[in-house]
Structure formats: structure tokens, C-alpha cells
Amino acid sequence: MNSFNSTAVQITVNGTRWQVRAGTSVAAALGQLASGTTRTSITGEPRAPLCGMGICYECRVRIQGRIRLACQTVCADGMQIHTDMGTAPGNAP
């Protein structure tokens, strides 16, 4: 038993619409995508969520224009998510 019912919410990831169950974290939702990656490291490696609990910052993505941790953000209807926003200065959360 948990606090969520089985309704769905619509999110947009890099311009593509996806439907996920209400209460799903952005990190869990990104796991449905073929690549599953959240960012590219400074030497060009693809990365995906590692710690799942807000420690490692591997899952930082742009959500509604702000850089946030995907594992600590719950999908909301209409949420705009952009992965792989780069690691240049100013792009750190």
C-alpha cells in the first residue's frame, strides 16, 4: 500500500510526450526511455541515475527550466524535462 492511485500524468522529455503513473519520480520515468541516460560526463561518457537518493547528482536534468535532481522530483502533468544539459560552467545545479 502507498499514497498513490493508478492515474497517469503526461510529461515531455526532450520534446517527446510520455505517460507515466502518478507519483513516479523523473529518474524512474527516464528509465523507460531507450537510452535511460540523464547526462554526459565531462569526458563524454553517458551517465544514468546511480544512488537513487539525492547523493550522487548523476541524475541532474533540466525540469521546467531549472536544474534539479530527477530522483527527488515527482513527475507532474505537463512537466517539461530536458536531459543532457551539458556540464559547462553555469550548468551545475
Added chain:
Amino acid sequence: MMIPQRLAHQHCDVLIIGAGPAGIAAALAAAPSGVSITLVDDNPQPGGQIWRDGPQAALPLLARQHRAALARHANIRVLTGTRVVGLGATSPGDKAPALLLEDPDHGWTQHSQHIVLCTGARELLLPFPGWTLPGVTGAGALQALIKAGLDVRGQRIVVAGTGPLLLAAAATAKKAGATVVRVVEQAPWNALAGFAAQLPRWPAKAVQALSLVDFSLRACTHVLEAQGSGQVQSVLLQRGLNAPETIACDRLACGFGLVPNTQLGQMLGCALGGPLSSGQGLAVDALMRTSVPRVLAAGESTGFGGSERALIQGAIAGHAAAGQVPQAEALLPQLARWESFARELQKSFRLNEALKALARPDTLVCRCEDVPYAALAERQGWIDAKLHTRCGMGACQGRVCGAAMQHLRGWTPAPPRHLLAPARIGTLAVAAMEPGGTHQP
């Protein structure tokens, strides 16, 4: 920058950082005294790791009861999605240090009379070849992601590392429709059997252990390498002195036990030395007081013993922070019972020395700054490594690689000084505002 004054400074009697079992218990213990309580957590829901809510979570009755109890107290304010980013400027009325908090929209200075640190623990993640591949996560991490809705139906998963968390993660994955192809425990069978033989002393734990039995469990086995192109596709395992074995998988969930989250405590000046954490946890006295006046700590940040110990420690800390010493002292016998369980845990899951030799020269240790193990070979310690290689200077501030290098080389991570986590510029502007509303020069 115009920031409304009411948002820039907030006050409470008891500020609790972390809303896992310890933090919730602290709030519920302190609440009947009538003090104003602010309970802060960076996750979207209270519950911490063990009581993490989500569309695929199965919250135990005790967790639901505790969450419902929080809602019944008007003097408990629960702030989720909120993290401590640093130290704030104290104002004359404060008896505890002021903290700088940030939620997705605002930053403010939180003033209080007592702070209770219930910051929990994170997984020890050790570098091995391929550990940066997508699909490789911590063991507790996989469990957290599944509870939060990750679809693992039909996926082949290897769970590896050490400790009871492996079986719990495997059980969660199976329930969510994955095939757990192997559970890989580094500890030898005799250590596991010794632990199991002690379990009847804590009947609830024995019942829990029985529910988690997994026939794919292999003892005395560890990961050598995760392999794949762009995504983990197989894992190479070493079992005792046998030839390495390759197993195909879609995910590898690998955690080597826990590390107490002490950064905030250390930033406040709290001494380390928790006996159930190999000295890495926050040191507390019988009433959960740290070495810093009016700063208390409870739960896994003081040492590892599970949610039962955390609940009791939290309640003791909550009573103590509310000035109810007799109520706090009445809980000490219960605490002793769970501390003995914690000692058994520590004894049984000691890490094999072979795990210190997994990283190859080109294996990245610092995942934020992509620093390979070879770059750290000549470095003498944490500060030296930071200055020469940027190891530990990225977004996670060394929370992952710092703990790894502490295990691998015995380096002690330097405590953070002012900022604990990446903060928005607006939050830092708030930190510069005095309670009177003027900006500091």
C-alpha cells in the same frame, strides 16, 4: 534583489533535518510538549529510505501510522523537497546554529533553539571497471528507483555487494517483475550463518529475514567488472578462488554497505566517533547530544542498526530537545536491545580486502570530475587529491568518491566549511540578509 522578509528568516523551537524513521520519531516525541517543530527532508515525501513512498512502494503499517501521526500535530511543520545548503547567520535570539535551507522555489535562513540531525546514511559505492555504465546503480538505489516507479518488468538483474540490503533490494526487484539472476554477497558463508544464528534474539528480524530468502544467493563472491557498450550488458563475478564467471544482465545493483551522512554535523562542528559506524558516525551521548551544544543526532548518521534503533534514538532525541529528560531516559533499555543487533550486523559483513583492488588505473573514481584511479596513485590525501586532480570537487562534493577513497586508501574527507550542496544564487543572497532586513555589506 527583492526578497520578502517573511521568507528570508523563519523560526522554530526544534529543527529536525531528515524525515526518515529517526526524524519522524523525534518530531512525534517532541510534539506533545507544545514546542514548534520543523521537519525538513530533501525527498518528495517523508519516510526516508526505508519508508520511501512511491507508486511501486509497499509501505508497512508502522510507516503509515507514523506518517498519519505527523499530520495530527498542528505544531509539526513538514517541509519536503527542501535541503540544507549551508550555514546561515545566527540572530541574537538563536540558541542553535542557523541553517540555510532551499526548496525548489525559495531559499531562507532557518533559526531554531535545538537541531536534531537525522541525516541517515548513504550506500558505500566502490569503483570497479564499468561502474559508470548506465544500468549500474547502488543496491538500495535500485530499490529506491523501483519504489519511485522504475519499470523493471522482464529485466535480468544482478544484485551485488554486501549486507542485508542486498536481499531486500532483490525482493523488491522480483516483486516488481524483474528476474534476479544472482545475488552476490562478498561475505563468506560462515559469517552469514553466524549472523542468521543470532537472529532469533530479535524475532521480528528473523521473520523478516525468512521472507527475503533468495536461492540465487552466492556468498564469498564479488563483482570484478561491469561490461557493456553504452549500457551494462553483463557482469564478471569472482567466487572464492574459482575462475571468473560472466553473467548477462540488464541491470547491476551494487552496494558495499552504508556510510553515515555526517557532512552537516561536521559542518556544525560535531565530533565523529559513533561506535556502530567504525568511528565514522556522529558521536552522541545517552541523550543523543552531539559535541555541539543544542545539536542532537539520531539514526543511521550515528551508526548502523536499522529502523528499529533509529526510531528509538529519534524518540530519545525528540524528548531531550523538548526538555523531557525522564521520558528520554525511559527509552534507554529498548535502545540497548537494538544496539546489540547493530553490533552483530557490523561483525558479519566486514569487507573483503580484495574489494580494494577492483579499480584499474583507468577506472574513474570521481564521477563528477572524471578523475581516474591512476591520477590518485601519487596523491597523499584528500586535500592533496582535490588540489591536484579536482577529485571530489564536482556537484556531489565528494559524497561518493570521498567515501570510496576513505575505504580504499584511508583518506579522511575534509568537512565542508560553509556550503553543503550546490545552492542557487538567490538563496545565497538571502543568506547575506540580516534579520533586520538590511543587506550585509
